[in-house]
Structures are given as C-alpha cells and as structure tokens.
Amino acid sequence: MIPFRQIFVIVTLFALAACAPMEMLSGGGSGGGVAIVAASPRAVAENFLSAWNASDVDAMYGAISVRSQGLYTPEAFNRFYTNLAEDVGLNEVAFTVHNMEMQGTSAVVDYDIMVDSAVFGQIEDTGRKMRLVQENDRWKVAWSTLDIFDGYTSGASLTVVSEDSRRASIYDRDGDVLVQDNGTVSVVYVSQQNMSNVADCNRLLADLLYTRTPEIAALGRNYLPDANYYVGEIDESVEIEYRQQLLEVCGTSRELGSIYTRRTRQYVGQGAAVHVTGYIGPVPQEDRARWIALGYTDNDLVGLAGIENVYNEELNGRPPRVLQIIEPGGTVLAELGRAQGKPPEPVYLTIDRDLQISAARTVAWGYNYAINNWGRPDISPGAAAVVMDVKTGGILAMVSYPTFQPGLFNPDSEAPDRGEKLAAVQGNLSNRAVSERYSPGSIF
DSSP: OOOOHHHHHHHHHHHHHHHSSSHSOOOOSSSSSOOOOOOOOHHHHHHHHHHHTOHHHHHHTTTTTHHHHHHHHHHHHHHHHHHHHHHHTTTEEEEEEEEEEEEEEEEEEEEEEEEEEETTTTEEEEEEEEEEEETEEEEOOOOOOGGGGGTTTOOEEEEEEEOOOOOOOEEOOTTEEEEEEEEEEEEEEEEEEGGOOOOHHHHHHHHHSSHHEEEEEEEESSTTTTOEEEEEEHHHHHHTTTTTHHHHHHHOOOTTTTTEEEEEEEEGGGGSSHHOOOOOEEGGGGGGGHHHTTTOOOOEEEEEEEHHHHTTTHOOOOOEEEEEEETTTTTHHHHHHOOBBBOOOOOOOOOOOHHHHHHHHHHHHHHHHEEEEEOTTTTTTOEEEEOOOOTTOOEEEEEESSSSOOGGGGGTOOTTTTTHHHHHGGGHHHHGGHOOOOOSOOOO
C-alpha cells in the first residue's frame, strides 16, 4: 500500500506536467538547423518563420502538412524559396507574431513579416495569416504560395521587371567609338559557285575576319557549291571599303542579298580589340547567385570579360527594377518593391583605335602569309603584340591572336550553330598579352 503522502506527490507532479507547455515536453532538435518540433500552433509558426530567416528550407518543408507535401514536392518547395532569395538578394526575414485563434483541429496565427532585400530594400508584408492543422497530435503548416507573400496565388509568378536602358559606349583615347549599343554590322554570306576563285575569296575573308585561311576554307567544305553559308560579321565601313573586292572575288553583295546589315552592340573592328574590350552575354548560371545579388536578372546582359566586365557597373548602370506578382494572363496582382536605378556611364581607354585595328590586321595577315610555314597552328598557336606610349606607359594597342568575334556571346547573334562556334573559340579567350609568359624573341 502506497502512503498517502507519496500518492499526493505523484498526483501533484502529473498535474504540473499537464499544465506545462507542450513545447517544453517535446524536446529540441539536433544540428545547426532550426528544429520545428514545438507543439503549439504559435510556436510552430514562429519556428517556421525562423527557419525561413535561416534559409533552412528542409526544416520548413518538414513542418508543412501531409496534404501540402502532396501538392508540392521538396524540389518545388525548395525552388520557391531559393529563387526568391536569389531574385531579391535576401538578407533577412524579420517577423512579428500577433494573435492565435484555435478552431478545433485547425488554427490561424496572425503575423507580419519584413523581408530585407539587397535589391529592393525592406519589403513589408503585414496582416498575414498562417493556417495550421493538427496531424497525429502535432501542428503542421497548411502551406501554399500565399505563405510566401500575400497575393502570391497558385499559378502566379514572382517576377523582377526591369526597364530597358542602353548600355554605355567604350571610347578610345581620342573619343572614337570602340564599342557602342545599337551599332550597325554587316552580316556576310557566300556561295562557292559565285566565287571567281575560291582560294582568293577565302584569303580575303580571312583578312577581314582576322582569322586563318584554313578556318574559312573549312566552313565551305560543309556545304554544297550552290549553298549560301554564313562566314561572319564585319564593320559596315569595312564592307563598304571592300565592297568591290567582295563582289568580284567572292560574288557576294547587298544587291544579291548575301550581305545585309543589322543593329546590335557593335565592336568596331569586330575581333580586332576583343581581348581588350571584352564582350557581353547572359548572366552565367555558374555565377548566377552573385549577379542576382548585385541586382541583375536572368534576362540581363552583363560584361563577361575585359573592360565590359571590369567596368560592368559603370557601363550598364542600374535600370529601375520592380518586384511584382503576375498571374498567368499577365495581370499584375501586386507590386512588392521598387529599386531606383542610375544612368550608365561611358568608359575611355588609352587605346588608339586605328592603331589597334592596324596592329590586329598586321598580325592576322602575317599568319596567313606564313600559313604553310611558321603560321601553321601546330607550329605557332598564337601571338601577342603591345604598343605603349614611351612617355606615359599608356597602352596604345594590345593584340592577342587568334581572335574571335565578340558578337557570338550575345544572344542576338545570327550565327548558325552558335553553340558549336562558342565551343570552338574557348581556347582563344585568354589574352596572351597579359596572361602568358614568353621569353623575348627576335621581336620584343
């Protein structure tokens, strides 16, 4: 028989335990993540939001209901929060939980959030309601996309919209354009049956495109004699200068429709100065997070090399950006944030444009002249040439050979098989004048 005093102590302990909050009895999680194991709806909501702030998406997914998990796979759930963090440059998610209302096996928690964004500043979303349901004596979040932002309904998209602005130009020492937006280039096609002499045409095109004659000849071997095929882009001024030769030797002209002009970001001399100016292209996926954190979107073109990359922020400026929730039909459901922009600024170099083009053309011509001797790729894979101002040390010309066409990296390029052409130039991207080590030769 148990003494009355012991019975009283046991009953008292059970009574105290029954009054204790469930989160005290449930224990804590292990590891560095945010453990969502609390039993009360309010605590589950707070821990869910804390996990969001800690970017612990796995813990968040573990806290949502079975029904919600059936509607959203772990990958889809993760994608919602990862893309949001990258698109806005997420720094912090602050929250305040207010009232909680119990409704049998469901509950509603009122709260406010403030998303601190590197791109849009502070995004406030107040008057939120998180709905929870009870499953196996535990509270779970009845999650939908509305739990990300109010108005983010199923099927809608969270979109960063930027206003287009023209990228600034790059100028030489005299204010002559080296690179400009909305410039004009001439696209050149040829057909072997129209050439007066195939070998002479290949040499002419190689000189105009700063490349080796065998590379131009190789293009033609992929086509029948009567087929028109793409060889590249040249400056409109160069096309006009060599118009008669292109017609007489290669049988190509504007009148025949095999040469035409188009508007794009123009690199004067095309490949003549590409190792200096660089080029632009889409935000690279392998470095996407860094570019997004700087305020760019997947739709932006950014500097990927050379001056275009080093001075990308000045040349591109910051176009105004708006964070919107847009339904599938295109209707804007909500505007969550707006980022002010700043105008682009031009960049001036010490390069002398005419000297740069002349130096690049001379090196390319030399390789073609000696193509059956030292100019063969297996004998001399490339070269560099630098011209400096002896009084200031300023770089007047800097050539790296072989070169390539910078427009290939721009998605507006009209080059067929663009992916293959990009793969083919990967070995020529390095600027030999600054990134290689050479012993002084007969010409220093």
